Amino acid sequence: NAGVMQNPRHLVRRRGQxxxxxxxxxxxxxxxxxxxxxxxxxxxxxxxxxxxNIIDExxxxxxxxxxxxxxxxxxxxxxxxxxxxxxxxYFCASSPRPAGxxxxxxxxxPGTRLTVL
Amino acid sequence: xxxxxxHPSTLSVQEGDSAVIKxxxxxxxxNYFPWYKQELGKGPQLIIDxxxxxxxxxxxxxxxxxxxxxxxxxxxxxETQPEDSAVYFxxxxxxxxxxxxxxxxxxxxxxP
Numbered sequence: 001n002a003g004v005m006q007n008p009r010h011l012v013r014r015r016g017q018x019x020x021x022x023x024x025x026x027x028x029x030x031x032x033x034x035x036x037x038x039x040x041x042x043x044x045x046x047x048x049x050x051x052x053n054i055i056d057e058x059x060x061x062x063x064x065x066x067x068x069x070x071x072x073x074x075x076x077x078x079x080x081x082x083x084x085x086x087x088x089x090y091f092c093a094s095s096p097r098p099a100g101x102x103x104x105x106x107x108x109x110p111g112t113r114l115t116v117l
Numbered sequence: 118x119x120x121x122x123x124h125p126s127t128l129s130v131q132e133g134d135s136a137v138i139k140x141x142x143x144x145x146x147x148n149y150f151p152w153y154k155q156e157l158g159k160g161p162q163l164i165i166d167x168x169x170x171x172x173x174x175x176x177x178x179x180x181x182x183x184x185x186x187x188x189x190x191x192x193x194x195x196e197t198q199p200e201d202s203a204v205y206f207x208x209x210x211x212x213x214x215x216x217x218x219x220x221x222x223x224x225x226x227x228x229p
Contacts (some may be wrong), residue, residue, distance in 0.1 A: 004160075033216065042123075042206055043161065045216035056215050091160055093217075105151065106217060108160040 002027065004094050004109035005074075012115045013082045021077040021112045025094030032075045033106055034067060037089040049075060082116045089113050119144040123207050123220025131228050136197055138223045140207035141189040147209040150183060150190045151217070155204045164205075165192070197227045 005024040013019050025032050031050055035043040045059040049069035060067065064082075069075040079086055090113075093106035120143040130136050142150075148169040153161035167174045167181045167190065174181050180193040194201055204224050208217040 006160075031215075035217070035219075042219035042221045043217070045218070048215040059216065105163060105166060107163065108153070110160045 004092055004107055006092050006109035006112050008112060009110060010113050010115070012117065014117050015083055016081050019079040019082050019086070019114055021079075021090050021092075021114070022074040023077070023092030023094075023109060024074045025092075026096075026107055029094035029096050029107075031095045031097065031104075032069050033093040033095075034075075034077050035091045035093065035108075037091060037111075039088070043091060046077075079114075082114075084116045087114055087116045119147060119209060119211050119218040121207060121209055121218050121220040123223060125223060126221065127224045127226070129226045129228060130197055132197055132199060134197055136192075136194045136201070136225055136227075138192045138205055138207070138225070139189060140191070140209075140220050141187075142209045142218075143188070144209075144211050145185075145188065146211045146213075147188075148212040149210040150181070151208050152179075152181060152192050153206045153208065155206065155222075157203075161206060194225075199227050199229055201225060202227045 007022050033048050034046040037043045047060050047067045048056040064080045066078045089111045091111045092109045095104040095106050097104045123140045151166035152164050154164045155161045165176050165179050165181050167183050178195045183190040204222045206222050207220040
């Protein structure tokens with residue numbers, strides 16, 4: 001049973017370019033969460049999505065960041081016009097039901113380490 | 118919003134000894150408290166969790182205790198081994214919310 005998959009594992013971008021991070025949840029999981037981890041810090045919630053719906057984006061920066069989870073295919077976290085401060089590890093997690101209903105465990109992927117030059 | 122404080126930030130113990138990491142949370146509506154282990158270059162791995170209707174949970178060498186009145190919970194690792202060396206994060210979820218709120222992490226080093 002494959003776990004949460006993320007790609008690429010490492011991504012290097014120059015300032016002003018776009019970064020696209022992909023996440024495939026565990027089989028049978030329809031709830032996806034994105035977190036950001038700055039060096040030597042804990043993880044910070046960014047966004048919670050279900051298929052074709054953004055449920056909670058309270059942790060997303062207002063500009064340049066967007067997320068989607070289409071009916072078919074992986075969830076995508078998109079960062080436009082990247083700046084050096086975007087350099088971080090971005091983790092995706094998934095759960096079979098909403099995390100607050102019950103409450104269900106979130107399982108994390110290996111992360112994408114974004115470096116902005 | 119919810120705030121989770123974690124102590125200590127670093128912890129070094131001799132192999133075979135016990136390690137204890139403590140977390141406090143601010144929102145009394147929090148009802149789920151997982152602990153994650155993160156090794157270098159990897160994603161967080163769930164090691165144990167506890168729900169607010171339980172005071173203690175144990176899984177082999179790992180145990181978690183929860184004091185709802187004081188709003189704190191602790192991770193206990195007994196008979197530590199070198200492979201326990203990692204960064205450990207506590208987290209909480211407020212009932213009805215979807216997001217994990219993480220502590221700042223504890224870097225645990227087991228000295229052989």
